[in-house]
Amino acid sequence: MATNITFHPGNVTHAERCSFLRAQTGATLWLTGLSASGKSTIATALEQYLLHRGLHAYRLDGDNIRFGLNKDLGFSQKDREENIRRIGEVSLLFADSASLCVTSFISPYAADRELARKLHTSHKPALPFIEIFVDASLAECERRDPKGLYAKVRKGEIKSFTGISEDAPYERPQKPEIHIDADKTSVEDAVKVIAHYLIEKGIIKA
Template sequence: MATNITFHEGSVSHQERTQLLGQQGATIWLTGLSASGKSTIATALEQHLLQRKLHAFRLDGDNVRFGLNKDLGFGPTDRVENIRRIGEVSLLFSSSATLTITAFISPYVSDRQLARKLHEDHKPSIRFIEVFVDAPLSVVEKRDPKGLYQKARAGEIKEFTGISAPYEAPSSPEIHIKTDEVDVAQAVRIIVDYLEKEELIPKSA
C-alpha cells in the first residue's frame, strides 16, 4: 500500500455541494441472483429519477466488467475484489450528491457489509440502502435470458452463483422485492416510496 499520498479535501464542502445541487447522495444497492431482475429494475429506477430531474447514475455488474474490473474473474477472491471496488466507486458517486444505483449479484454477506461500512464511515456518512431483489431459483432458471443457468447445470460454467457457488441472502435489507410477485413498475414504486419516506428525495406532486 502506498504511503506517500495525502487525501485532499477540496474547497467545496459536502454540505455546500448538497445545497447547491438540491439533493443528497445515497447508494441503492440491488443484490440478488442472476435473472432476478436487478438490472431491469435498476435501469427503470434510474430513468424514473432522472425524469424527476434528480441526479442519478447506474452501475451495472456486467458493464463494469468491461472496463474497471475487466481483470477479474469469477472465483471467490475475484468476486470479493469486484465488490470492494464497486463499494468504493459507489461511495465516490454518492458523496458527490448522486443517487447511485448498483446492480450486482454480490453474493457474500461480508462483502455487502464491507460496502455498507465504507459508506457509514465516510465523513459525513452516506446512506447505503440494500435492496434484496428476490426470486426463487426455479423462477430465475426459467427466465435465464442469457442461458447461464443451463450452461452451469451442464458444467460449462464454474463457480456460478446459485448452482455451484453460494448466494447468501440478506437477512435484514432495507427493501425486499419479490420479483415473482411484482412487476418492474411496482418494484420501482417500492424503492421510490422508501426514498421519499426517508426524505432522500422530495415527494412527487
C-alpha cells in the same frame, strides 16, 4: 501498496453539494440478488425514473463494469471480493458527490456487502446505503435465464455458478432496507416501492 501519498480534502462540503441540487441528497442504492433475478432491469428502470424527475442519478451494472474498471478480474472468490470492494469505493464517490448511485451486482457474500455499507456509514458525513434485495426464487431465475447461463450450468459447461454450485453460495441479506419479491412484483411496482422509500427517508423530495 502506495505509501508516499496524502489525502487532500476539498473545500466543498457534502451538504453544500446537496444544497445546489435541492431535491435530493447523495445515496447508494445497492441491488443484490441471484443472476436473472431482475436486478439490472429494475436498476435501469429506477435510473430512468429518477432522471425523468430531474434528479442526478447514475447506474453501475455488474456486467458493464467488467468491460472497463474491473476487466482484470475473474470470478474466483478473491476476484468477486475485489470486484465488490471497488464498486463500494466507486459508489461512495458518487454518493459523496450528491448523486444517487444505483448499483446492480449479485454481490453474493454478506461480508462484502457489509464492507460496502461500512464505507458509507463511516464516511464523514455518513452517507445513506440502501440495500435492496431483489428476491427471486432459483426456479424463477432459471425460467427467465436471459443469458442462457443456467442452461449452461445444467449442461456442465459452467462449473461454478452462484446459487447452484457448492463453492459459490449466495448469502441472502438478513435485514435489507428494501425487500422486493421478484416472483410477484412487476418492474414498475418495484420502482414505486423504492421511490416511496426514498421519499419517506427524505433522500428525494415528493
